[in-house]
Amino acid sequence: MLQSRLAFIGGGNMAEAILGGLLACGYPLSQCVVTEPLQARCEFLHSKYPGLQVLSGPQANILAVNGSESSSHTASLVDAGSVHINPTAASDMFPPAEVVILAVKPQVLRGVVSDLGETLHQRQPLVISIAAGIETSAIARFMAEGASSSLSTSSAIASTGPETKAPVTVQAQDLPPVIRVMPNTPALVNEGATGLYATPDTTPSQRKVAESLLGAVSKQVSWVNQESLIDTVTGISGSGPAYFFLMMEAMEDAAVKLGMDRETAKELTIQTCLGAAKMAQSSDDDLKTLRVKVTSPQGTTDAAIKTFEKGGFRELVAESVKAADSRSKSLAVELCGPSIGKDSKL
Numbered sequence: 404m405l406q407s408r409l410a411f412i413g414g415g416n417m418a419e420a421i422l423g424g425l426l427a428c429g430y431p432l433s434q435c436v437v438t439e440p441l442q443a444r445c446e447f448l449h450s451k452y453p454g455l456q457v458l459s460g461p462q463a464n465i466l467a468v469n470g471s472e473s474s475s476h477t478a479s480l481v482d483a484g485s486v487h488i489n490p491t492a493a494s495d496m497f498p499p500a501e502v503v504i505l506a507v508k509p510q511v512l513r514g515v516v517s518d519l520g521e522t523l524h525q526r527q528p529l530v531i532s533i534a535a536g537i538e539t540s541a542i543a544r545f546m547a548e549g550a551s552s553s554l555s556t557s558s559a560i561a562s563t564g565p566e567t568k569a570p571v572t573v574q575a576q577d578l579p580p581v582i583r584v585m586p587n588t589p590a591l592v593n594e595g596a597t598g599l600y601a602t603p604d605t606t607p608s609q610r611k612v613a614e615s616l617l618g619a620v621s622k623q624v625s626w627v628n629q630e631s632l633i634d635t636v637t638g639i640s641g642s643g644p645a646y647f648f649l650m651m652e653a654m655e656d657a658a659v660k661l662g663m664d665r666e667t668a669k670e671l672t673i674q675t676c677l678g679a680a681k682m683a684q685s686s687d688d689d690l691k692t693l694r695v696k697v698t699s700p701q702g703t704t705d706a707a708i709k710t711f712e713k714g715g716f717r718e719l720v721a722e723s724v725k726a727a728d729s730r731s732k733s734l735a736v737e738l739c740g741p742s743i744g745k746d747s748k749l
């Protein structure tokens with residue numbers, strides 16, 4: 404497996420799922436650094452992954468991407484008590500990240516990426532975003548905003564006075580490449596399904612890196628060739644586990660109403676869902692044929708399926724998937740403004 408130096412920006416569930424999957428595949432812990440603002444979560448990550456570098460505090464993200472090569476920088480952060488490094492790793496110097504995984508909530512992505520703009524511009528790592536809804540063009544715009552404003556500030560400081568100050572604009576081609584991915588929570592049990600979209604300026608080897616990182620926790624890794632289809636991936640597999648949980652909840656409740664105890668109803672429901680998924684995965688039959696094979700004419704399944712169809716089940720599912728797809732798109736507009744255009748970086 405490729406063993407690039409990884410910086411996870413954000414140490415939540417999805418970052419942990421990817422990290423855990425990589426470690427289980429033999430990825431070296433020493434090649435990973437995680438930043439996390441919440442103290443309790445840092446402590447949890449420390450105790451679960453002894454030796455993992457977990458950074459916190461205002462400069463943690465920059466340090467994770469830049470590496471600790473600038474020792475004065477690291478020392479001042481440690482002295483200020485604002486960075487938590489696992490004691491076993493505290494004395495280690497670590498190199499800059501080759502891959503940066505943006506694993507923060509979409510709502511805070513703009514601030515995080517903008518603060519990292521100058522560092523990303525200088526270091527040129529591969530950037531992989533798992534933030535729902537946020538387009539690669541918006542991520543590039545946030546990077547450019549951050550990089551341009553730091554460069555403008557430093558050029559102003561270097562200049563002799565305000566009259567010589569000129570705003571600096573970082574160009575699209577000078578920004579690191581971005582791959583946008585949508586994994587799902589079954590990644591936590593190594594059963595994830597992930598969709599990926601790469602901007603045209605990514606190289607085949609960068610796409611391979613993204614695929615193997617996400618492949619560590621995903622049984623299904625699918626590339627889409629238009630960015631808008633990542634919203635559809637979100638509508639099916641990103642949000643999809645919740646649809647199946649809802650279906651299972653409803654089946655469990657229905658059996659309880661008919662007199663079954665809840666535990667039995669739950670176990671039968673879960674195993675039925677798992678068994679159906681395994682059959683669908685291993686069979687040569689398509690989904691419709693599998694359904695028809697369970698359904699004896701005028702039998703029990705027939706009675707249930709007719710009730711589903713009469714109630715508009717298919718239309719409801721189609722509407723629900725479309726609602727998630729649309730929400731992914733509107734989330735992007737709410738957080739980043741109108742789309743700048745397909746595949747455009749800035």
Ligand SMILES: O=C(O)[C@@H]1CCC=N1
Pocket residue numbers: 535637641642
């Ligand atoms: O509900 C959400 O917004 C996220 C995206 C995919 C799964 N959860």
